[in-house]
Amino acid sequence: IVLFDLLVRQDAEQTRALHFSVVLQHLRRSLRCLAKEKGGHTEALIVLDHVDDAAKCANRKGAPRELHSMLAHLFAWCTKNCLDDSLADIAICSESQVTAWMLSHSCRVTECHDAQVFHAIVKKLLD
Numbered sequence: 065i066v067l068f069d070l071l072v073r074q075d076a077e078q079t080r081a082l083h084f085s086v087v088l089q090h091l092r093r094s095l096r097c098l099a100k101e102k103g104g105h106t107e108a109l110i111v112l113d114h115v116d117d118a119a120k121c122a123n124r125k126g127a128p129r130e131l132h133s134m135l136a137h138l139f140a141w142c143t144k145n146c147l148d149d150s151l152a153d154i155a156i157c158s159e160s161q162v163t164a165w166m167l168s169h170s171c172r173v174t175e176c177h178d179a180q181v182f183h184a185i186v187k188k189l190l191d
Contacts, residue, residue, distance in 0.1 A: 081130045081137075088141045095151040108152035110142060116158040119189035132190075139186045147179045156185060 098106045115135075122132040146152045 081134050084134050085137065088137070092141070092145050092151070095145060099151055106152060109155060110146055110152045111155045111157060112138075112142070113157045115156055116189060123190065135190065139182075143179055143182060147182060154182065 095106065095108055098108060115138075118131070118135060121127055122135050142154055146154045
């Protein structure tokens with residue numbers, strides 16, 4: 065997404081959602097090609113890292129509407145392509161509540177094999 069922002073050289077706030085959509089379209093196309101090449105079964109893994117931080121930013125008062133829209137688009141994309149079409153597995157990584165100066169921290173990883181589990185996590189993040 066940053067590469068698109070740099071190449072187009074327009075206001076990132078206005079174009080980032082479009083670029084994000086294009087990136088997701090290319091990723092879907094790549095996953096479909098891989099599935100066709102492998103006979104329907106891929107070992108692809110989509111890792112959503114720090115998605116809780118993005119959700120916190122989107123839920124703040126005065127946050128750009130585009131950010132919430134982009135997160136909703138990402139979650140819908142994951143539901144369709146990963147859970148409905150089985151093109152990839154999903155892992156959601158969220159940081160535990162630690163300060164940046166701490167040397168060790170833990171990361172909680174949630175594997176989503178079911179649309180209901182994924183939707184419950186997304187609902188919790190966006191509320």
